Amino acid sequence: MATISLRNAGHRAGETLFSNLNLVIGDADRIGLVAANGRGKSTLLRAMAGLVELSDGEMTRSRGLAIGYVPQEVPAASLALSARDFITQGLGAATEQDEFWRVDMVLEEFAIPEHLRSLPLGQLSGGWQRMALLARGWVGQPDILLLDEPTNHLDVGRILALETWMDYATRTMPVVIASHDRAFLDATTNRTLFLRPSEQVYLPLAYSAARQELDRVDAAAEAQRERDLKQVSQLRKQAAKLTNIGINSGSDLLTVKSKQLRERAEKIEGQVQSEHKERTGLVKLGNSGADARVMMAFEAVPVSTPDARALFTIAKLHVFQGDRIALLGRNGTGKSQFMRLVSRALGGDVPPGMRLSPQIAPGYLDQDLSWLPLDPSPLDYLLHRFDEGDRRTVALLAGAGFAPDRQTRPIRTLSLGQRARVALLALRLAEPNFYLLDEPTNHLDIAGQEQLEADICGQGATCLLVSHDRAFLRAVATRYLMIDGKKLVEVDSPEPFLAQMAADA
Known part of the structure; x- marks a missing residue:
């Protein structure tokens, strides 16, 4: 069974991108990875692919796991390579000679036209570069597929073709997809991981259904947070009142009781979950208006x-x-x-x-x-x-x-x-x-x-x-x-x- 297991995984890059991630990825898990820009999606995929180390926690992969990793962009050093040579590199030096036939197979599978196969990648459109990246990630017959923004630069036709391909080619294998394309996530995933700085939310649902459930979970958590904070405020007021009475009456018992109430308030306060707010850096646009019809x-x-x-x-x-x-x-x-x-x-x-x-x-x-x-x-x-x-x-x-x-x-x-x-x-x-x-x-x-x-x-x-x-x-x-x-x-x-x-x- 192909698996990747994460235990208490986290990463910091000046600030905490994500933490306390516990997850086991197994066969037929098709996971949509969702987070704001700059919140660690690409870093987590690269760590799963063995290209970087996470700051915290442990990651284990099943023995002999072959990973197909598709980054967002063609590396600058590879732009001079032809599409065919770039895809061939995905076989690895050990199998390149014996398994060269796979290159022609995936070129056909991803419908890369014959006249584009010998051109340098730098001369191809962003869409064809994307198809070459996908073909390279697939040519080595991976056990698990990691896709970073796979629909970028693709038109609707190629996105729909990619959805169809994934439905038959990757149905039983683990797939992790970092994407901002909501319709694509709905069509290709059956689980969603919302990556957050503190608590992670992992739901056995495709994006739209998972988003609705997340909103419900967040609303319930915020309601509980408000109740807890209200209780803390009440306990502190009671403690202050008992302290004043105890001082005026000279009662040590009331002073002890006041201390117990304060300790109880501090314990509850320490357990209160902080409200989750995405720091997405949203920019609001406007409309300067016009009189013309x-x-x-x-x-x-x-x-x-x-x-x-x-x-x-x-x-x-x-x-x-x-x-x-x-x-x-x-x-x-x-x-x-x-x-x-x-x-x-x-x-x-x-x-x-x-x-x-x-x-x-x-x-x-x-x-x-x-x-x-x-x-x-x-x-x-x-x-x-x-x-x-x-x-x-x-x-x-x-x-x-x-x-x-x-x-x-x-x-x-x-x-x-x-x-x-x-x-x-x-x-x-x-x-x-x-x-x-x-x-x-x-x-x-x-x-x-x-x-x-x-x-x-x-x-x-x-x-x-x-x-x-x-x-x-x-x-x-x-x-x-x-x-x-x-x-x-x-x-x-x-x-x-x-x-x-x-x-x-």
Whole structure:
């Protein structure tokens, strides 16, 4: 039986990321690992894979356990390798010669096209790099699979195909998945571990059901905490009253009784669980508002590739204030080119047939955070871009979850989740009334996704969005446009499109 066992496991990196983790992972356990950005998910997976040591506790693996570990990104040192050579390394030097046939097998299994297999990984899209990572983790026929954000950079079709593959290929083996994709966790897991600094919560449920149970558990714990603290307050008041009476009457018995009440209060107080609050560094967005009814209009606007190959035409489209429009389409149909066309128009390069309201104040968030500079620190970047002053900028960064030392580090040294928080903070300070969101949830944790959903919906902001995150798509959009052949058509719901994508997976 393939197992990994953790006893009193924990890890500290300046602060406690998690502690007191007791867990046995066995056959058919498909565990969703959920926590805020920077709270130890990747560290725990790397420790399970034998790549790092935890600060505290013990970890044991069953003898001869073969581990398939899939990190978030291709290591920089491997970007010059071809996809085939990178996957071949997953066999290990001892079996590479005898088991080379497995490489061709997994290349086919993960549908990596022939013409991409010999290209350097650095020349492939993020989606194909992700597929190469998955293939490398699988080629060695592991006993357990550890996946770190496996859906990042994948479109809906490939996510659904990955869900289908996992259902038949990994059904009976242990799998641990760190992911912020709620729909993916629901489809692929049967257990959920909520990783927290002090107490860990492990439930035999997929994410959505586990989240509901966690909310109930947290509410019950908080209610008990309030009752305990109320009892402590009452005991201290009684002790103080007896002390005064004892002093005035000279009664040693009352003084002893008062001491016993105080000791009882201290014992209860010591057992009271502290309230769990995730320090996620949430950034709240707004809507600067506009009077215009129509924010953007298209009439006979062609959408083409950079080399002028026609993709589709926008016959007629009005984007009204408050619309939240999601763009649907298969990979390669032109979603990215449509978003680039709109982005260029918002920057002043408006094509014939397109009109923008002069009241538009745009805000842009893309999956690669390509507009975010990497050399300055978050503090320097925000100070130079926005006139907020030193003290307010420091306070804003602190509210977004950045300790003082992290505020002055170069952005390139931050995790992708931390970079996303910097980008969101910049977006907030720009005070847009029109959001252009291209895969905005890629590096946001679940709390950040839910906050973004609440802000976009609650503030009544206008937005155009492309997203592979089905939960986000369903929560935010009020209108749906689908690329159908050479046309852009409006549909009532994303569900037929998603169903067709699932059928084709």
